[in-house]
Amino acid sequence: MSRFVIIFILLAASGFILIVQNITSLENLSGHVTFALLKIQKSFQSSFEPTETLWLSELSNTFCAHLGQEPTPEEAKEEKYLLNSIAWPGPLVQGLPVEFSSSPKKSYFVIQGPAKQHVGGQLVVNVHIQNFLGLPKKHGGDFLIARLHSPELGAGVAGKVHDHNDGNYTVLFPLLWAGVVQVQITMVHPSEAVVVFKRLNKEHPDRVFFKSEFRSGALSEVTECNVCLPFNQKPICNYTDPIIGEPWYCYKPEMLACDTRINHYRGGYRMNITTKYEKQLFKRGVNLKVPIPASGMEKVIVIPAEKGQIILNDSSAGYYYNNTWRPLNGAVMQQFHDSAAIKQCLRGKLIYMFGDSTVRQWFEYLSEFIPVFNIHTPLKVYPFIAMDSKNKILIQYRIHGPPVRFNRVFISTLTYVANELDRIKGGPNTVVLLSVWAHFNSFPIDIYIRRLRHIRKAVIHLLNREPATLVVIRTPNLMKVNETSILLDNEWYSFRFDAVLRAMFQGLNVQFLDAWEMMLAHHFPHDLHPRPAIIKNMIDVVLSHICPVKEYIKD
Numbered sequence: 440m441s442r443f444v445i446i447f448i449l450l451a452a453s454g455f456i457l458i459v460q461n462i463t464s465l466e467n468l469s470g471h472v473t474f475a476l477l478k479i480q481k482s483f484q485s486s487f488e489p490t491e492t493l494w495l496s497e498l499s500n501t502f503c504a505h506l507g508q509e510p511t512p513e514e515a516k517e518e519k520y521l522l523n524s525i526a527w528p529g530p531l532v533q534g535l536p537v538e539f540s541s542s543p544k545k546s547y548f549v550i551q552g553p554a555k556q557h558v559g560g561q562l563v564v565n566v567h568i569q570n571f572l573g574l575p576k577k578h579g580g581d582f583l584i585a586r587l588h589s590p591e592l593g594a595g596v597a598g599k600v601h602d603h604n605d606g607n608y609t610v611l612f613p614l615l616w617a618g619v620v621q622v623q624i625t626m627v628h629p630s631e632a633v634v635v636f637k638r639l640n641k642e643h644p645d646r647v648f649f650k651s652e653f654r655s656g657a658l659s660e661v662t663e664c665n666v667c668l669p670f671n672q673k674p675i676c677n678y679t680d681p682i683i684g685e686p687w688y689c690y691k692p693e694m695l696a697c698d699t700r701i702n703h704y705r706g707g708y709r710m711n712i713t714t715k716y717e718k719q720l721f722k723r724g725v726n727l728k729v730p731i732p733a734s735g736m737e738k739v740i741v742i743p744a745e746k747g748q749i750i751l752n753d754s755s756a757g758y759y760y761n762n763t764w765r766p767l768n769g770a771v772m773q774q775f776h777d778s779a780a781i782k783q784c785l786r787g788k789l790i791y792m793f794g795d796s797t798v799r800q801w802f803e804y805l806s807e808f809i810p811v812f813n814i815h816t817p818l819k820v821y822p823f824i825a826m827d828s829k830n831k832i833l834i835q836y837r838i839h840g841p842p843v844r845f846n847r848v849f850i851s852t853l854t855y856v857a858n859e860l861d862r863i864k865g866g867p868n869t870v871v872l873l874s875v876w877a878h879f880n881s882f883p884i885d886i887y888i889r890r891l892r893h894i895r896k897a898v899i900h901l902l903n904r905e906p907a908t909l910v911v912i913r914t915p916n917l918m919k920v921n922e923t924s925i926l927l928d929n930e931w932y933s934f935r936f937d938a939v940l941r942a943m944f945q946g947l948n949v950q951f952l953d954a955w956e957m958m959l960a961h962h963f964p965h966d967l968h969p970r971p972a973i974i975k976n977m978i979d980v981v982l983s984h985i986c987p988v989k990e991y992i993k994d
């Protein structure tokens with residue numbers, strides 16, 4: 440048996456070398472050649488790992504497919520549109536040796552235009568991606584982020600990256616302040632790594648798994664739970680929400696009944712899910728969030744605008760100046776430095792926060808000023824309530840429904856945002872702050888889309904009931920990553936969530952809080968939980984929405 444395997448590997452390896460040789464000599468892959476290569480590649484792969492391939496294809500057909508409600512034709516149409524809008528290009532041939540994958544250090548960017556440019560203009564930067572052999576890439580799909588900044592001014596703005604799908608990218612920055620500005624382009628992931636992330640969500644949606652404890656009298660049992668569980672293995676308990684139909688399942692305990700479930704928590708991670716080859720595609724200091732160097736100048740001098748108004752054509756949410764966020768959407772940003780200013784703004788308001796720990800951070804920030812009300816329960820038991828009876832301020836934070844990776848949440852407090860929104864009266868003194876994304880990273884994106892669809896429906900109902908209700912939706916943001924954490928959470932997943940979230944709530948009377956740009960434009964290291972200085976800027980944006988400057992007229 441083992442001899443057979445060795446021969447197999449030798450045969451496969453020699454086939455591999457042949458392909459590599461052919462590719463090395465063929466820099467220009469015509470469509471014809473590519474097709475042929477794809478065919479070879481396929482037969483190569485399936486002869487190499489026959490059992491694994493079979494198992495995977497079986498799994499993707501059974502996992503989830505039978506559980507959860509069918510979308511209506513209209514929902515299916517929207518989902519198709521959304522998926523098309525976030526379609527991501529990638530390598531024409533998969534599984535090539537790592538030398539052919541994108542290398543940030545071998546890639547470079549070139550600033551276009553003169554060394555002196557004007558405020559109000561646009562800085563254009565071309566990025567050329569090359570592989571480890573120093574040869575230009577011929578396809579797109581590398582995940583790049585870009586920032587323009589002036590450290591001594593505390594100024595920064597996010598750039599917009601356009602993928603030309605041929606190995607070249609253009610990054611556009613609005614020029615918003617005078618001074619020396621520095622370009623910073625980072626390859627978060629090569630396109631070849633994105634292929635792996637797509638595979639993981641399809642084939643291993645249960646790599647983050649959950650558990651629940653069941654209890655009755657002295658009897659206690661724990662079983663595994665998830666959005667869906669492998670079909671036909673063991674008896675399951677069906678916790679699908681009766682109102683909105685969000686699916687949730689646990690394996691049935693041996694002795695106890697399904698209705699004895701008392702809590703929900705993160706069960707653990709299944710991490711042995713990448714091959715040795717794939718691991719090479721996200722190496723710290725090599726191709727995981729590594730800066731791309733400049734060819735030529737990496738700074739330009741921005742001088743004040745010439746006479747005559749320059750109309751800025753840019754869709755940035757805002758920028759930092761003197762480390763203070765300045766929105767570009769016409770809203771006036773105010774500073775709420777002290778308790779008195781915050782209380783005055785929030786007087787008479789009911790604030791509901793729903794979502795993950797990224798909105799809980801806002802609760803924690805505000806609870807420095809508005810006392811937390813928890814008579815019997817220590818913090819970390821939901822919901823959190825802060826109250827100022829003198830000023831009639833009530834702030835509530837609730838976690839969203841499962842999946843939630845927190846340590847332990849009681850079933851009684853684990854409710855879906857959509858259902859909670861349906862219980863809110865709404866009105867001019869009601870503020871709803873939503874942030875739902877971080878716990879969905881390891882799942883196929885349709886699970887996130889379905890969740891947002893339910894929340895959106897409830898938001899629409901709320902705004903129909905009480906159009907003066909203020910709804911603010913916090914977008915996903917960049918985070919700190921390492922070679923293992925990216926298999927569960929990564930910025931490529933969050934980037935796509937960001938796009939889907941904006942598309943689904945576009946046109947509704949809701950405000951976005953652009954956490955993505957507020958993190959990217961700042962000089963702090965990226966973190967799932969932004970640091971206090973960024974949180975302060977976010978809270979100032981939210982409070983500026985709650986208490987707008989009345990006399991301001993947009994010109």
Ligand SMILES: *[C@@H]1O[C@H](CO)[C@@H](O)[C@H](O)[C@H]1NC(C)=O
Binds near residue numbers: 454457479
């Ligand atoms: C390599 O290219 C030659 C022609 O250039 C072709 O005959 C041969 O089949 C190719 N081998 C593989 C493994 O693609």
Ligand SMILES: *[C@@H]1O[C@H](CO)[C@@H](O)[C@H](O)[C@H]1NC(C)=O
Binds near residue numbers: 466467
């Ligand atoms: C690649 O193709 C282009 C045009 O299709 C041609 O000009 C160029 O010489 C080719 N390069 C190589 C290395 O064959």
Ligand SMILES: *[C@@H]1O[C@H](CO)[C@@H](O)[C@H](O)[C@H]1NC(C)=O
Binds near residue numbers: 567605606607
């Ligand atoms: C990409 O940019 C390089 C360098 O400017 C250029 O030589 C190449 O032609 C560009 N590729 C395409 C497909 O435009």
Ligand SMILES: *[C@@H]1O[C@H](CO)[C@@H](O)[C@H](O)[C@H]1NC(C)=O
Binds near residue numbers: 505507508677678679
């Ligand atoms: C779970 O319950 C929901 C609604 O009650 C139902 O639509 C779904 O088919 C059930 N799932 C299974 C696997 O029986």
Ligand SMILES: *[C@@H]1O[C@H](CO)[C@@H](O)[C@H](O)[C@H]1NC(C)=O
Binds near residue numbers: 711
């Ligand atoms: C990881 O998985 C591979 C095959 O899927 C298996 O051979 C190996 O023993 C596993 N390693 C660990 C530490 O579980």
Ligand SMILES: *[C@@H]1O[C@H](CO)[C@@H](O)[C@H](O)[C@H]1NC(C)=O
Binds near residue numbers: 752753
């Ligand atoms: C603004 O920029 C976009 C692309 O960045 C372009 O499509 C659009 O035509 C521009 N609009 C104006 C008025 O220049």
Ligand SMILES: *[C@@H]1O[C@H](CO)[C@@H](O)[C@H](O)[C@H]1NC(C)=O
Binds near residue numbers: 761
């Ligand atoms: C920058 O911000 C600090 C406080 O954050 C303030 O004291 C200072 O006056 C600001 N400078 C400018 C130029 O706005």
Ligand SMILES: *[C@@H]1O[C@H](CO)[C@@H](O)[C@H](O)[C@H]1NC(C)=O
Binds near residue numbers: 920921922923924
């Ligand atoms: C990677 O990040 C995770 C989560 O932030 C952390 O728990 C883990 O220890 C880190 N691993 C390494 C190798 O740094």
